[in-house]
Amino acid sequence: MKINQEKEYVYLPEIVGKRYKTFWNYKGRYRLVKGGRGSKKSYTTALWFIAHIMELKDSNLLVVRKVFETHRGSTFAQLKIAMKRLKVYHLWKCTTSPMEMTYLPTGQKIIFRGLDDPLKITSITVDVGYLCWVWFEEMYQIENEDDFNKIDMSIRGAIPSNLFKQITGTFNPWAETHWLKERFFNTGIEDRENLIKKGLAIHRNDDEVLTMTTNFRANEFLDESDLKVFRTMEKENPRRFEIEGNGNWGICEGAIFYRWEIQEFNIDELIKSKRFKTCLGLDFGFSNDPTALICSLVDETAKEIYVFDEHYEVGMFNEDIKNLIEYKGYSKSEITADSAEEKSIKWLKRNGIPRIKSAFKGPDSIIFGIQYLQGYKVYIHPRCKNFIIEIKNYVWAVDKKTGKSLNKPIDEYNHLMDAWRYSVEKLMLKKGVSREKFKYITN
Template structure:
């Protein structure tokens, strides 16, 4: 097979700051970073460049949910091919989703943790499965899911190859297992983050753990940089995470009695102990439409969150179709009363039992208090709900820094829907003003 080629200056395409990352050959290469830190961009370039350089190497790309690959890792790797001017060397297909290096038959294979059987059965026809890339690793809440993939990268490889797991993610709650396993005990070099946009926490034979941020990305223009400058001035707490790449702040958490757990929804329903509670919060351009489904055991004070939907740009027709698809069209649904016109339309067009929430003075606090009385179990697939419940905290006074008796107006789309869904149960519980508490 004769394929034309041209010379590309790798230094100009990749840029600076990532030399340690690029040359590391230990088992775990872990990078957390803020927005615009080019961590995923650089990772994609590394894999395309090194697969073409190292014969017999193959890559497994993993995300929490398989369907999210198309707009993220798959697109990023195709972009890397274009930047390196090697697209003509690769065949990229979406069914099955894979990329093949034409001269040798080496492959990039895509999988999701939502299909565990496909994860554990990955094999390659040419060479060795020696590398794995976990993108948006913070979404992997269960360390055992990571370990299963880790164990699949095993067996002897030729001297020119090495086995490695690469994880890239935006920083999230410091309670995440990634922090305990790879970052704790390492060096904290805040000055390097501020000046260079990159800090290395650990660099051993087995683990490279590092933080990067937008300052490490010389490809950002002035408009991009202004976004971060504005964020630093107007929302310093958000800037610490999305700008500097530091772990999210989890102090002042509103909900704390919850855990992520697998459970059988049908078996729970058969027990007859549960009320099915469904809630809907409207959104469109800036905020998502949020739908939540849970089972509530009033007597034993347990809630099992088992389904969600989280999407921007949904029209009323789309919402009805989504709820019909999930099998809840005939069920009681409590929706945000701010969209009374939409609720009445849906009632006439497929959701006969949808109703408006009852908003009154301190209704948010009352709903929070009621939910605080329950132990909450969440299916791992409800990733957006998990993100919100982790980051929903009590607001603080901007002058004094003291906690206020109200939550932040953020990370609350699914949580608002959740409050609406239990409204009738909360009313039966006779919540009284002044009974709520801050945790």
């Protein structure tokens, strides 16, 4: 394919480079590429979309990241670079307010959205043609599979025969426990030999799904100084190189909770035993973070916790939270909630949730709560999918300079983890110790 610009031509194979032929020609529903750094996966994806929007009349693209503001320095910039590489920048109008790109000859658009604004995600329309393509950049950051499913389902309806619907995902892999691996990459095909020699391995390639792993060896545009970075990483930090260099899945290093398992159990039978205390915790969220509710039974004697229910949703107003708690039958239960939302707690208390109270959250309360929960064996009901995702990926933070673990958790995968800590605060408050004195325990 050639793109004409006033008698000036660009030769795509020269610009795109090698190794991505299968990716470039694939037209199935899902096209996912994980890989190490410097593998040109995002670069190639941006080129593909600019070239194909210009080639296929009536096609439009939605670009999604977890946080909207991160588009500016990533996908928005990458697509502008692609336009310049293809020498068609003058044919596009790129604006940041609203953030969109318009192909001037036809009016086709590239639209940018973030999962931190769910209302804008679900109400996307285009003036010209059809919204047939979605690009999830840094797809690994999408912790909740339901967020992906909602957008996937929104790409529906009849389209002309010259177009096709497709969702593209690009990301750097990390924990092998992510839902992306189980859903798209668990094929049993590793092909590590090609990944090491050629920088690319294809795991699945059928009518519905193409999944690939690429790494820096697939990028012929890297110079010697770039390659030296990877050689040094391989020598000095093999574990990091396996993920960031080779592009393979990793296992979360420094897991905070490890004495847990997924297990079916009958909640009614457990309650009948009368050996458990019911603990409910609530972490507020709205646009960027979800509201997270967690429910568990705690046996202080046997040191066992059974996590039996959860809720995990963005965009919830106080009335929505109230209705949810009432619907689940917890309106008369004691619920410990994030004290940062004192106004919301008072509103809920006055409107039908009388036993909700604020967590103390004193100095070092995060570490103290973690240490307390680490003393228990945890059983998680399979329906608590978001809790399982978080507990798998909740790890100790690492000093970026030294690579050593810090005595604090990462600020991710922690919405249900925080609610869980709040829920057991009443058990941590020893008999006879007031909430005001709790701060001395946590120091």
